[in-house]
Amino acid sequence: MARVRREIRFLLNGRRIALANVQPECTLLDFLRLECRLTGTKEGCAEGDCGACTVLVGRLDETGLVYEGVNACIRFLASLDGCHVVTVEHLKRADGTLHPVQQALVDHHGSQCGFCTPGFVMSLYALAMRTPHPSTTEIEKALQGNLCRCTGYESIVRAARAISAYGDLRDDPLAAEREAVTAELTAMRDGARVEIGEGRARLVIPANVDDLAEVLGAEPHATLVAGATDVGLWVTKFMRDIAPVVFIGGLSQLRTVREEDGVLTIGAGVSYTQAMPHLAARIPALGPLFERIGGEQVRNQGTIGGNIANGSPIGDTPPPLIALGARLTLRHGETRRTIPLEDFFIDYGKQDRRPGEFVEAVHVPLPSADARFAAWKVSKRRDEDITAVLGAFHLRIADDGTVAMARIAYGGMAATPKRARAVEEALVGKPWTPATVEEALSAYERDFTPISDMRASAEYRMLAAKNLLKRFFLETSGGGPLQVTRHEAA
Amino acid sequence: MTTHEARDIARSRIAGGAGAAHRHDSAHKHVTGEAIYIDDMAEPAGTLHAYLGLSTVACGTMRAMDLKQVEEAPGVVAVLTAKDVPGVNDISPAGLHDEPIFPEKRVEFFGQPLFAVVAQTREAARRACRLAKIEYAEEPAIIDIAEARAGAARLVARPLQLSRGDATRAIAAAPHRLKGSMRAGGQDHFYLEGQIALAVPGEDGDVTVHSSTQHPSEVQHMVAHALGVPANAVTIEVRRMGGGFGGKETQANLFAVVAAIAARRTGRPVKLRPDRDDDMTATGKRHDFLIDYEVGFDDEGNILGVDLTYAARCGFSADLSGPVTDRALFHCDNAYYYPAVRAVSQPLYTNTVSNTAFRGFGGPQGMLGAERIIDEVAFALGKDPLEIRKRNFYGGAGRNVTPYHQEVEDNLLARIVAQAEESAGYAARRQAIAAFNEKSAIVKRGIALTPVKFGISFTATHFNQAGALVHVYTDGSVHLNHGGTEMGQGLYIKVAQVVAEEFQIDLDQVKITATTTGKVPNTSATAASSGSDLNGMAAQDAARQIKNRLIDFAAERHGVPREQIAFLPGRVRVGNQEIPFPELVREAYMARVQLSAAGFYKTPKIHWDREAGRGRPFYYFAYGAACTEVSIDTLTGEYVVERVDIVHETGRSLNPAIDLGQIEGGFVQGMGWLTTEELVWDEKGRLMTHAPSTYKIPLASDRPKVFNVTLADWAENAEPTIHRSKAVGEPPFMLAISVLHALSDAVASVAGHTICPRLDAPATPERVLMAVERLKREAAGKA
Structure with a gap:
């Protein structure tokens, strides 16, 4: 068994913090506001949607120290072991000089009521660090997770465009202390398992993946938390007791992406942000889709493994992965089994995950060169919304023009992410023509009986689902734009 | 803000006077997180936290309320119900006694606060709330407008009727007639800072409440009544809100009152802040409306008569529903002259949360009816809606009277719309769009140019008054206080600019202070776009009183006639000499001149006879026009706003930077209301869209791709408002x-612009797609 440490350690605005008494459900936001009295970080929604609580979290990955914006409201404090938390209070210089991001917002009248502003500052700071001269598209993407009710955003975007004119971020606080922080965070990596508290107050941070297997073997009903973009709400909204909690977001072995023999294997702890460049490079249709999952903060925290493991019928990754024929590796102790992803989803809220088992990786076969693949999400609001309907299409046309293979999967149309098998059957072996598509539309009723809820009516879901197949067909036949576009191609 | 470095007293202008595009007074604190909102305040020692227990049925009576487990929960200090209200158990802002703090028996909407828990921590109070066991005798609930007005519709307020001429006859005699109805959805305010109050008990039963409210005086009255103490025992203070938009005009009352009762009961400070979901469930929203219209018109598209009914879902109590539905009627004309008109309101009782003020206050819904009528006429005649709009504008002999018999005296419609049309390149783009749609099978574009004429003043005449308090200290620095509240709209900075201008001192010499009922009493809500009109004038009045005393003093001391005294930047010219302002102030102090003044203002000219439906409810009108182009996807109904061109007039703007922000922000907020912000109740009356995960306000990526805003600076207010500026909070x-009409135009293209899409609001992608499908079907049926 790994060595055990009884406290979490992290940096907060460059200052070392060690906590031996951490409740598993304690959020970073409550810690900042209630314990540290750092009240610049605001609570707007407590569900990771408004971004008023955005802070930066720096962590060491294979490329070095990386800072990402996250929602402090749904980030559990204990998950910050080994990280550097940066709040808005860290930006202004001791002499009172505002940070370039801050000064740009002031000069461009980017705040009105000001409540959302610290969150915008942090999101723009994260953007400025990685992209000193962002395009409007990049700015909009960076701000997908920040709501402002006053300004209409125009002034904020004007400010964002101007940040680089206010100074060089190479001599800003985080740049100046970069080496020291890296050294401190490196020193914190002691390879120990963290265990704090008992019973309802118990939390564990395994030392590594093998240790995780061991921990879960001993505590098979523990709640696994990776990005907490889902579990966070169980606590903040439903006040559920989730202990014992096992935090796996920091396990670097789960955060790997590798390609082998035409299969992309994504570790269960890989965030959307981390997966995006790999997926977009190999399966271009997934780029624009991933850009519409949550906001930047949620993509930085949330994991594909978690999106799958929680089994939501409206998760955005399962339908395209099912259409691609992905497989899932589940691990229990030293035992692993790999199953087709679609078989993992049994029913609403019911997945094929046994006590003590955890999702280790998802294996995504890359579509063959002659295959066509597309995935589209339909939601009430373009960005940072939960899917009404999501359709993923994977098709191969034989030389004779008939459909040789079809894998079609939908989200939002059933109690689980689900393949449209009747539709597939109606297509396979038939010529890829409007008539075939038209005929296949009648198969949808055999596959799906969607529900009506606050996101969409059953009628709309069915119609949009069918129309996505039409769009997929039209994509191959040209004739004007087929979608409205916000973001020009990245 | 006071600095003591030497200033160049020979300057020709002060820094930050009236008309300067000065940054928001708190901008530098917003960006650093140093601006203090109520939840950020250092809590007094011993502060307790309250939380509200909400009903889980929409309609019925409480048979039994078992709070034993709640009381025994860890950390709980007190539990409060209706019987724990020391004074009057009512917070009806309309004075109708129809809104209990906590109901005794009767539950009237899902999410109604029934009790409060006071505990050591907010978490403990919140958890304890869930342990309540309440037995209800549930009754069928009236949720939707259509249900509410079936049969003997129960109203929460007296309806209004406006009429001029004989509408029925005019419509009957018209060459063309048509009728229809439209739904306009409600809207949650989604202020980023939720409702919050911190009550601190004092001696003699006094209490000070820090409340995130737009209406401190009303909170004061409510707290006093609830505690059974005189108003002078209650002080309400608010430095800033994290957004209001009308949602903190009356809705802050409950939170302040409960915190105050809890503070009285426990003798300790008590803070109350609901979670976002509870905030959205338990507080009122913009009214949704069902608008029935009938219009008679001629071959050219001249409207001859209209008959309109505005039915609103008001919720279980009146709140502000009376004035909101009134204002809907005041804007049933928008910019158009109706030769004959009849318009009635139906403020309907429903078992939903009591709807309330929201930017525009019924005006937006009123205008939607007018614009729908324009669309109907245009489609019926096969004409461009803009042509029908222009044809029916107010203007010309005998075409200047509104349905409420006020003359439109300052009509800027033609000029504003012409400028918008020109700058947007409307005609050329309409052609280009038609050409695009011809070629594009799936994506369709649409364009629309709509005007705004919005009446400025509270329609309740007595609210149109304001007070201010100005002190000049002996170092020449100025302390400013007034009855208006700061919710982000820049009121504080605008009023400070007015005072700086008056004294001709730099803006940073004027200290902006938190609004408090202890300094300026009996104030009106900061609402109806009136903040700077009213408080700017009151502050100017206060400053002028002091100035006049300084002039009198200087004239006497230096033996010069008053006319030879002038306030110049940083100094005062007294005859042949120039005296630095602080020096003159010091001299005046030594001579025992009073350097403090309370200012007052009341809007002139206005009057309103509601029974007769006649008067001049508005001091003036604010005008604007916007041209919007959208693209829609006819396979999914998704859309983007491609370009928006706005021309909006603000008179002589007190602060063009602030006003630009109000226009851009107001537009995008309005766009949210009409597009993705959808409130959904289930059949049980539960609000299903009660958090940002389900209720979708616009994001940065929803704002227009191209967004051109022009402040029409050629117009000054025809009325002598503060520096001839105009109100700008609501009109944009x-x-x-x-946007709604551009979407409608795009939808209409699928049927060759021959069928009115009758697109209801909010035009979600679903509504757009369903409208597309319907038009395709109808067009196929016609063919």
Whole structure:
């Protein structure tokens, strides 16, 4: 068994913090506001949607120290072991000089009521660090997770465009202390398992993946938390007791992406942000889709493994992965089994995950060169919304023009992410023509009986689902734009 | 803000006077997180936390309320119900006694606060709330407008009727007639800072409440009544809100009152802040409306008569529903002259949360009816809706009277709309769009240019008054206080600019202070776009009183006639000499001149006879026009706003930077209302869209791709308002109606613009797609 440490350690605005008494459900936001009295970080929604609580979290990955914006409201404090938390209070210089991001917002009248502003500052700071001269598209993407009710955003975007004119971020606080922080965070990596508290107050941070297997073997009903973009709400909204909690977001072995023999294997702890460049490079249709999952903060925290493991019928990754024929590796102790992803989803809220088992990786076969693949999400609001309907299409046309293979999967149309098998059957072996598509539309009723809820009516879901197949067909036949576009191609 | 470095007293202008595009007074604190909102305040020692227990049925009576487990939960200090209200158990702002703090028996909407828990921590109070066991005798609930007005519709307020001429006859005699109805959805305010109050008990039963409210005086009255103490025992203070938009005009009352009762009961400070979901469930929203219309018109598209009914879902109590539905009627004309008109309101009782003020205050819904009528006429005649709009504008002999018999005296419609049309390149783009749609099978474009004429003043005449308090200290620095509240709209900075201008001192010499009922009493809500009109004038009045005393003093001391005394930047010219302002102030102090003044203002000219439906409810009108182009996807109904061109007039703007922000922000907020912000109740009356995960306000990526805003600076207010500026809080909100009509135009293209899409609001992608499908079907049926 790994060595055990009884406290979490992290940096907060460059200052070392060690906590031996951490409740598993304690959020970073409550810690900042209630314990540290750092009240610049605001609570707007407590569900990771408004971004008023955005802070930066720096962590060491294979490329070095990386800072990402996250929602402090749904980030559990204990998950910050080994990280550097940066709040808005860290930006202004001791002499009172505002940070370039801050000064740009002031000069461009980017705040009105000001409540959302610290969150915008942090999101723009994260953007400025990685992209000193962002395009409007990049700015909009960076701000997908920040709501402002006053300004209409125009002034904020004007400010964002101007940040680089206010100074060089190479001599800003985080740049100046970069080496020291890296050294401190490196020193914190002691390879120990963290265990704090008992019973309802118990939390564990395994030392590594093998240790995780061991921990879960001993505590098979523990709640696994990776990005907490889902579990966070169980606590903040439903006040559920989730202990014992096992935090796996920091396990670097789960955060790997590798390609082998035409299969992309994504570790269960890989965030959307981390997966995006790999997926977009190999399966271009997934780029624009991933850009519409949550906001930047949620993509930085949330994991594909978690999106799958929680089994939501409206998760955005399962339908395209099912259409691609992905497989899932589940691990229990030293035992692993790999199953087709679609078989993992049994029913609403019911997945094929046994006590003590955890999702280790998802294996995504890359579509063959002659295959066509597309995935589209339909939601009430373009960005940072939960899917009404999501359709993923994977098709191969034989030389004779008939459909040789079809894998079609939908989200939002059933109690689980689900393949449209009747539709597939109606297509396979038939010529890829409007008539075939038209005929296949009648198969949808055999596959799906969607529900009506606050996101969409059953009628709309069915119609949009069918129309996505039409769009997929039209994509191959040209004739004007087929979608409205916000973001020009990245 | 006071600095003591030497200033160049020979300067020709002060820094930050009236008309300067000065940054928001708190901008530098917003960006650093140093601006203190109520939840950020250092809590007094011993502060307790309250939380509200909400009903889980929409309609019925409580048979039994078992709070034993709640009381025994860890950390709980007190539990409060209706019987724990020391004074009057009512917070009806309309004075109708129809809104209990906590109901005794009767539950009237899902999410109604029934009790409060006071505990050591907010978490403990919140958890304890869930342990309540309440037995209800549930009754069928009236949720939707259509249900509510079936049969003997129960109203929460007296309806209004406006009429001029004989509408029935005019419509009957018209060459063309048509009728229809439209639904306009409600809207949650989604202020980023939720409702919050911190009550601190004092001696003699006094209490000070820090409340995130737009209406401190009303909170004061409510707290006093609830505690059974005189108003002078209660002080309400608010430095800033994290957004209001009308949602903290009356809705802050409950939170302040409960915190105050809890503070009285426990003798300790008590803070109450609901979670976002509870905030959205338990507080009122913009009214949704069902609008029935009938219009008679001629071959050219001249409207001859209209008959309109505005039915509103008001919720279980009156709140502000009376004035809101009144204002809907006041804007049933928008910019158009109706030769004969009849318009009635139906403020309907429903078992939903009591709807309330929201930017525009019924005006936006009123205008939607007018614009729908324009669309109907245009489609019926096969004409461009803009042509029908222009044809029916107010203007010309005998075409200047509104349905409420006020003359439109300052009509800027033609000029504003012409400028918008020109700058947007409307005609050329309409052609280009038609050409695009011809070629594009799936994506369709649409364009619309809509005007706004919005009446400025509270329609309750007595609210149109304001007070201010100005002190000049002996170092020449100035302390400013007034009855208006700061919710982000820049009121504080505008009023400070007015005072700086008056004294001719730099803006940073004026200290902006928190609004408090202890300094300026009996104030009106900061609402109806009136903040700077009223408080700017009151502050100017206060400053002028002091100035006059300084002039009198200087004239006497230096033996010069008053006319030879002038306030120049940083100094005062007294005859042949120039005295630095602080020096003159010091001299005046030594001579025992009073350097403090309370200012007052009341809006002139206005009057309103509600029974007769006649008067001049508005001091003036604010005008604007917006041209919007959209693209829609006819396979999914998704859309983007491609370009928006706005021309909006603000008179002589007190602060063009602030006003630009109000226009851009108001437009996008209005766009949200009409597009993705959808409130959904289930059949049980539960609000299903009670958090940002389900209720979708616009994001940065929803704002227009191209967004051109022009402040029409050629107009000054025809009325002598503060520096001839115009109110700007609400009017731009309604410019977003152009988005709905652009979407409608795009939808109409699938049927060759021969069928009116009758697109209801909010035009979600679903509504757009369903409208597309319907038009395709109807067009196929016609063919």
